[in-house]
Amino acid sequence: MPYDLGATARLTAECRNPGGALVTAATAVVTVTLPDGTTATPAAAETSTVGSYRADYVTAAAGRHTVRWVFTDPAHAYTDSFDVREEAPPTVLSLQDAKELLKKQDPADDPLVRFWLEASTFAVEYFTGPVVVRTVTEDHQVGLVRSLALRKTPAISLVSVTSLQDGGTDYDPSSLHLDPVTGAVTRKDGGQLLGPLQTVYRAGRPIIPANILAGAQLILQHLWRTNAGPGRSQRGMDDFDVTEPIPGLGYAIPNRAVQMLNPSDDGPGIA
Structure with missing residues (x-):
């Protein structure tokens, strides 16, 4: 899940010899490449587990970051990436409203709820234009x-x-x-x-109309049920899940949400 801007990203990697066994390296260097192409080299250290390394990096820019670990003696390397949210990521619904809607009050669920909340906001604004100012x-x-x-x-x-x-x-x-x-x-x-x-x-819209809030709720519920709901049966899908293909979004949006976001014939951006 993306990190909040200014949060600490904990970076981890393992050093393995050619035979695949975890071993202590002579040196371990981790390089973080920021979205603007600049780099940072946070201090890396071996944990209490042999061959397991960790580095903490305080995020300073929004966007995709590349992580490159290079070990010597034995020679080993590992590449990964992570994302950082913008300072105020736009969301139509608040995190608390989304948690109540999805009946997910455990803080451990927050990262996944936030992820689908941001995705549902993108889907809403596909139809309406900017909602969040x-x-x-x-x-x-x-x-x-x-x-x-x-x-x-x-x-x-x-x-x-x-x-x-x-x-x-x-x-x-x-x-x-x-x-x-x-x-x-x-x-x-x-x-x-x-x-x-x-x-x-x-x-954007300083006052968000009820139909947009309702559409956002329907989309969030649908995305959660079809993509993030562990153990949910796929049988007995009712009208809530009925979708039609939408250019750029495929079958991701239920018809009921589309109708809420476009209550008139004026088209996207007018609701």
């Missing part, structure tokens, strides 16, 4: 235009609109009009925007 940065390779279309909607507010060219024109957000539904940005004085431009804006 976040800051979005986008580059727009445009020339002289009347309107600029933000890619994430609903959009709440503009933070900045700046030129990507030296000496280009920056725009004060107060001089611009933002359509939250379409994401269209226009000048209030009726003039044109000169690009290329970088936009920074807030997107």
Whole structure:
């Protein structure tokens, strides 16, 4: 399961000789490659078990990390990876709400509940656009235009609109009009925007409608039941589990959830 940003990742590896037996190495070096390509080498030490090594690394960046262990005398190597969540991973439901929904109050279940909670949020936002409020940065390779279309909607507010060219024109957000539904940005004085431009804006829903919360619950329950529910019988699947193929999501989403997230004919992003 992913680590929280700033948490300590405990890295482990075993040193084995060519015959496969656990042995103490002359040296053990572990290198962590961060998402930006930089590296860290936390101190590695053998545990009380011969040939079993451990290193603690305090996470400092979100994303995929690669772990490379190299041993000498005997020569041995081991490669692994781990993920680190962003500082505030977006989730439609709180962890406590998810635990109550799934009837999983044991703290030992928290990592798996959080994993499927984040996955269900991704599925919800596939239909609705951003739900959890976040800051979005986008580059727009445009020339002289009347309107600029933000890619994430609903959009709440503009933070900045700046030129990507030296000496280009920056725009004060107060001089611009933002359509939250379409994401269209226009000048209030009726003039044109000169690009290329970088936009920074807030997107999402400060108040989450009940249909989206309900859809998130249905998706979380479905994913848990079909992928994470140990010992669950696959016989007698009722309407709760009925799915139709969805481009990009396959059969992961029950029909009932799709109907909750799209209560009208307006399509994704309007619910």
